[in-house]
Amino acid sequence: MLKNFGAPSRQECTTERTDSNTPLQSLNLLNDPSFLEAARVFAENLLNKGDTKIIERAYLACLSRPPSGREMEVLDTFYQQEFERFSKNPKAAKDFVNVGASPVAADLDPAKLAATTSVARVLFNLHESITRY
Amino acid sequence: MFNQTTRRSFLAQGLTGLGSIALNDLFGSEFTFGITSFKPKVKRVIFLSMAGGPSHLETFDYKPKLREMDGKAMPESFTKGEQLAQLQGRALKCMGAQHDFSKHGESQMEISDLFPNIAKHADNIALVRSMHTEQINHDPAHTFMNTGSIIPGRPSMGSWVLYGLGSQSQNLPGFVVLTSTGGGQGQPISSKQWSNGFLPGHLQGVEFQSAGDPVHYVSNPNGIQSTDQRKLIDAVNKLNQIKAQQTNDREVATRIEQYELAFRMQASVPELMDTKDESQETLDLYGCKPGDGSFASNCLLARRLAERGTRFIQLYHRGWDHHGGIKKNIAKTAKIVDQGTSALLSDLKRRGMLDETLVIWGGEFGRTPMAQGSGRDHHIKAFSVFLAGGGIKGGTVHGETDELGYGVVKDPVSVHDLHATILHLLGLEHESFTFKAQGLDHKLTGVEPSKIISQILS
Incomplete structure (x- = not known):
């Protein structure tokens, strides 16, 4: 992962890292189990603090700002789609959240947890999330 | 990764950003840039970067006189006032070739016995014995070889080529790099x-x-x-x-792409990695197990990438920096590289792909005729590279070094000349192939005049 994100090998010093922006970084953030687990645990934390304003709270936690109206719209639609899909397919929901070493919160609705995890994945993959401006 | 937008970088992004927006409109999956003034001879490049600086004196440039002088003082007429790397200020003694050479093919090309397999391709390759460069340490010399400049922040030639010609592959990157080690300090x-x-x-x-x-x-x-x-x-x-x-x-637009x-x-890579369709004969040709991390395995992957449309493939073999024990160690490195290189050439040829591919083999500089203990130091005044593939006149030897292999005495070839030639074979005219950045029309071949090595072209 460090290599994918341009970390130099430790054989020589680097005063300034090269800007890198590759499909390998996208794949890493999309599919690496570490990030999937992080997204699921982030979703659990969001849901454990209540059912409302999930997207707003997620945005504040990730990007230190509230989402704009257009951003809300994109994520609301996406959440609804995911929630419906996981409600219809509980096995997919279970397989999806069952990743990593940390135990899955048993008291949460699996479809809701899975859909919230999907929203967290979107946020973790945003250019704004992984870039310091 | 973390791009802090400073005032300076914001201005830079503003300038180049405009260019990239316009270009993105032009970019299809494949496009012509409108500056191709030659008919392209090749579609792609496979650059075998022999990192560390292979000794030309043990590989492609035999110097009998240097053997005669073995152990004797290096004549001062060669080295007086010259920039040396680690040998600066030391007593300079000649060291003859540590391995023998033989003549190969109809062309009777003289190649080191370290390369029994590459030597079989003598009539297919054009050997340039008169390369010279400007940088005496690895990293800047690589930077110069790759970008035509020693100033960091210039595009690598693979990026230039992709900029000019686009990728032929929708599903894989157009510029792929692989590295391997072995045979010397990496x-x-x-x-x-x-x-x-x-x-x-x-x-x-x-x-x-x-x-x-x-x-x-x-x-x-x-x-999912x-x-x-x-x-x-x-x-x-x-x-x-x-x-x-x-x-x-x-960078956001890049991120989206x-x-x-x-x-x-996610679909194309499993297909690329699935080497079940490679026959045992092919695997034996390369002498590797796919994915074993060896140079030969990288050569096989290079061929698979080439078949799938990757425009520029660069394989680094980090193992040619033979400051000491060159006799034993260069034999190790050469053995690792010889079979893979030869297999790649043969495999491309039998698949009818060699005519549309340019294969380049060479390092970032050469090594001194003077001994550094039992090895040789970095040397920028002369080194050898070879080219093979479409548009290349096989069996050609271009350029010549002096009797000790220290400097070029005939047909010198600069790094920019090599770049001009690579671009020419791809159908790009190096003088007009420019990109505006920070107020300058940059080009891969830099500011000084450079020329296409026409003598090695068919």
């Missing part, structure tokens, strides 16, 4: 060697893994089908698009 290679510099970000080289899976994390998460992953990427890209409209940061490519790679 000097580090920095990822800046395949940086896009001031060119748009999607043109940067992508480094695949040599050992194991070339690309990690290509499988969807459990419970390809259609679900598509929807997630759509959401990510929509939000990134909103950001792109607000910030004018060209890279997510699209990543999605397609």
Whole structure:
């Protein structure tokens, strides 16, 4: 992962890292189990603090700002789609959240947890999330 | 990764950002840039970068006189006032070739016995014995070889080529880098060697893994089908698009393109990695197990990438920095590289791909005729490279060094001349192939005049 994100090998010093922006970084953030687990645990934390304003709270936690109206719209639609899909397919929901070493919160609705995890994945993959401006 | 927008970088992004927006409009999956003034001879380049600086005196440039002088003082007429690397200020003694040479093919090309397999291709390769460079240490010399400049931040030639010609592959990166080690101390290679510099970000080289899976994390998460992953990427890209409209940061546009490519790679990479369709005979030809991390395995992957449309493939073998024990160690490195290189040439040829591919073999500099203990020091005044493939006149030897192999005495070839020739074979005219950045029309071949090596072209 460090290599994918341009970390130099430790054989020589680097005063300034090269800007890198590759499909390998996208794949890493999309599919690496570490990030999937992080997204699921982030979703659990969001849901454990209540059912409302999930997207707003997620945005504040990730990007230190509230989402704009257009951003809300994109994520609301996406959440609804995911929630419906996981409600219809509980096995997919279970397989999806069952990743990593940390135990899955048993008291949460699996479809809701899975859909919230999907929203967290979107946020973790945003250019704004992984870039310091 | 973390791009802090300073005032300076904001201005830089503003300038180049405009260029990249216009270009993005022009970019199809394949496009012509409108500056091709020659008929292209090749579609792609496979650059076998022999990192560390292979000794020309043990590989491609036999000097009987140097053997005669073995152990004697290096004549001062050669070295007086010259810039040396680690030998600066030391007593300089000649060291004759540590390995024998033989003549090969109809062309009777003289090649070291270290390369029994490459030697079989003597009539297919053009050997340039008169290369010279400007940089005496590895990293700047690589930077010069790759970007035509020693100033960091210039685009690598793979990025230039991709900029000019686009990728032939929708589903794999157009500029792929692989590295291997073995046979000598493996000097580090920095990822800046395949940086896009001031060119748009999607043109940067992508480094695949040599050992194991070339690309990690290509499988969807459990419970996620390809259609679900598509929807997630759509959401990510929509939000990134909103950001792109607000910030004018060209990296966001690149990020969106890279997510699209990543999605397609989830299907294309497993197909690329699936070497079941390679016959045992082919594997024996290369002498490797696919994905074993060896140079030969990288050569096989290079051929598979070439078949699938990757435009520029660069393989670094880090193992040629023979400051000491050159006799034994260069034999090790040569053995590692010889079979893979030869297999790649043979394999491309029998598949009818060699005519449309340019294969280049060479390092960032050569090594001194003077001994450094039992090895040789870095040397920039003369080194050898060879080229093979479309548009190359096989069996040609171009240029000549003096009787001790110290300097070039006939037909010198600069790094920029090599660049001009590579671009020419791809159908790009190096003088007019420019990109405006920071107020200058940059080109790969720099400011000083450079020329195409016409003598090695068919």
